[in-house]
Amino acid sequence: MAEGGSEPGAWLTRDAGGEAALLGGWSPTSGRHHFPPAQLCPYSGADDVEVVTLPSTGSLWAWTAVTSAPPGYEGPVPYGFGIVELDGIGLRVVGRLTEPDPSALRHGQRMVVTTETLPGGRVVWAFAPEASRAALRAPA
Amino acid sequence: MNGVEIAGVGLHPFGRFGDTPGTALGVHAAAAALADAGWTPAEARGRIGAAYCATAYGGVASGHRVLGALALTGIPIVDVEAGCASGGAALALAAASIRAGQHEAVLVVGIEKMPKGIIRSSFFAPWQEEAGLNANPAYFALRAQRLMREHGLTVDDLAALVVKNRRWGARNPDAMFRSEVTAEDVLASRMVCDPLRLWMLCSPNEGAAAVVLRRSDKGVHLAAVALRSHLPGSVLDESTPLAGLADDGGITPPTTLAANDAYEEAAVGPEDLDVVECQDTDAGRELLSWYELGLCAAGDQRKLLRAGTEEGEPPGPAINRSGGLLSKGEPLGASALGQVVELVRQLRGRAGDRQVPGARVGLAHTIGRGANASVTVVRR
Numbered sequence: 001m002a003e004g005g006s007e008p009g010a011w012l013t014r015d016a017g018g019e020a021a022l023l024g025g026w027s028p029t030s031g032r033h034h035f036p037p038a039q040l041c042p043y044s045g046a047d048d049v050e051v052v053t054l055p056s057t058g059s060l061w062a063w064t065a066v067t068s069a070p071p072g073y074e075g076p077v078p079y080g081f082g083i084v085e086l087d088g089i090g091l092r093v094v095g096r097l098t099e100p101d102p103s104a105l106r107h108g109q110r111m112v113v114t115t116e117t118l119p120g121g122r123v124v125w126a127f128a129p130e131a132s133r134a135a136l137r138a139p140a
Numbered sequence: 141m142n143g144v145e146i147a148g149v150g151l152h153p154f155g156r157f158g159d160t161p162g163t164a165l166g167v168h169a170a171a172a173a174l175a176d177a178g179w180t181p182a183e184a185r186g187r188i189g190a191a192y193c194a195t196a197y198g199g200v201a202s203g204h205r206v207l208g209a210l211a212l213t214g215i216p217i218v219d220v221e222a223g224c225a226s227g228g229a230a231l232a233l234a235a236a237s238i239r240a241g242q243h244e245a246v247l248v249v250g251i252e253k254m255p256k257g258i259i260r261s262s263f264f265a266p267w268q269e270e271a272g273l274n275a276n277p278a279y280f281a282l283r284a285q286r287l288m289r290e291h292g293l294t295v296d297d298l299a300a301l302v303v304k305n306r307r308w309g310a311r312n313p314d315a316m317f318r319s320e321v322t323a324e325d326v327l328a329s330r331m332v333c334d335p336l337r338l339w340m341l342c343s344p345n346e347g348a349a350a351v352v353l354r355r356s357d358k359g360v361h362l363a364a365v366a367l368r369s370h371l372p373g374s375v376l377d378e379s380t381p382l383a384g385l386a387d388d389g390g391i392t393p394p395t396t397l398a399a400n401d402a403y404e405e406a407a408v409g410p411e412d413l414d415v416v417e418c419q420d421t422d423a424g425r426e427l428l429s430w431y432e433l434g435l436c437a438a439g440d441q442r443k444l445l446r447a448g449t450e451e452g453e454p455p456g457p458a459i460n461r462s463g464g465l466l467s468k469g470e471p472l473g474a475s476a477l478g479q480v481v482e483l484v485r486q487l488r489g490r491a492g493d494r495q496v497p498g499a500r501v502g503l504a505h506t507i508g509r510g511a512n513a514s515v516t517v518v519r520r
Contacts, residue, residue, distance in 0.1 A: 006265070007265075007267050008267060008271070024383075032385065034372075034383060035382055035383035036382060036383075042372040043372055043373070061386075062282040062285050062286055062376075063282070063285070064278055064281040064282060064285065064333045064334050064335075064336075065333065065334055066272060066275045066277075066278050066333055067330075067331055067332060067333065068332070069272070070269070070272060070274050070275040070276075071260035071269060071274065072260070072266070072269030072270060072274065073269060073270065073271075073272040073274070073275075074270070075270075075271075075272055079272055081272070081273070081275065081278045081282075081333075082282065083282060083375055083376075085386050090385055090386040090387055091383055091384075091385065091386065092375040092383060092384050092385065092386055093375075093382065093383045094273065094375060094380075094381070094382050094383065095273075095382075096271060096272065096273070102334040107289065118270050118271060119270075120270055122267060122270055122271070124267070124270075124271045
């Protein structure tokens, strides 16, 4: 049975290439991935969940920008919010987007997993346009 | 099985009422429903066998406070919380107890006094609040964007939906917003979460509604009340999961699950409906609800909207003649019962200048946090 915390810090990892990635659950019984890792497979109830590193790339499936702070949120506004379909495993994951301008994003756009540090110091996952990862790597 | 008559309905208008406590709103609605059933509170003693109180934010023993003010304690009083479907859930429990022969009559009351703005909900973990993953309108926006893409709809269709509901809301004395709006006004209102503008979102507010159910085969009766929760897999479900399946086409949404149960129990289909009150938390939610309830095919929403706004009445049932939540606002615990109050008024022919002529079959639908969906069918 999967073990893991109930906070995002427990779901962050690095993939084989050293890129930021998420930990998810996979059940041999259902053959399906889920996120975050759960004790029981949400699709079958099976207790055979294995914690696996999820693909760190995907395509943008839905996106918006939040223009005023919801209760308890102290970060900047507007901020990007959306859903990315991770490559190859048929899983859609909700998260912050580093791009806060909806008009700068398009359906199917290539995205990568990254992390953001919130004002309180907590680190959460986010999704960034793939071009931004290339830019980070480019020599100065 | 015993028939369940809707013997009385009562409503406190939806809006903002300052320091007036939620209990007072509930007492107003409950007393009105009892009077509509032909009883003073004193006469209801010994007749009302139980009470169910729908509320999400009312706090401990909300129903007891209302029943206490009406001098109707001593009976079982149970608060019911199931998100936006709280009223439907309370109605289902009340109806089941009458069908089972447990009680002759049951009072169902829904009350709410919502905080302003984006709803703070214990549903979200503290880290989700810190990360800003708790903005309800953002989830609605993603759903609206998907609907537009997959059903071939546009932001103009969202605006047209708001125009429709506000047009009827202007004729509903119990609504919070009682002015008609133009599509231009809607599109010019503040962007909350693209593509949703402020006027495309309902306002959390205050209000109460009540229903008296009685064992009888006469009058307007409850033909079905069905509740369903979500199946896993849809990332845009009202349960707001952090992930879902890319291939979610085979996952039936809770609204459709509940509707199918209700259609079967009431032995009616979508084509039999004269009047529908459905969830319009945002403009996209109502257009999706039409599809999920089987009222139209994917992409036919625009056709229905145009028929309704430019060429008189569209084919099919009249939808959200009350003005919907976009006009009334949404007091969570009261909203589903408020829909039933509207349907009963329509079926009795007492809906004033928003009356649907000859209405005989009505359906009420809510979907919200949990996810919980309720679908109620009433007939005369």
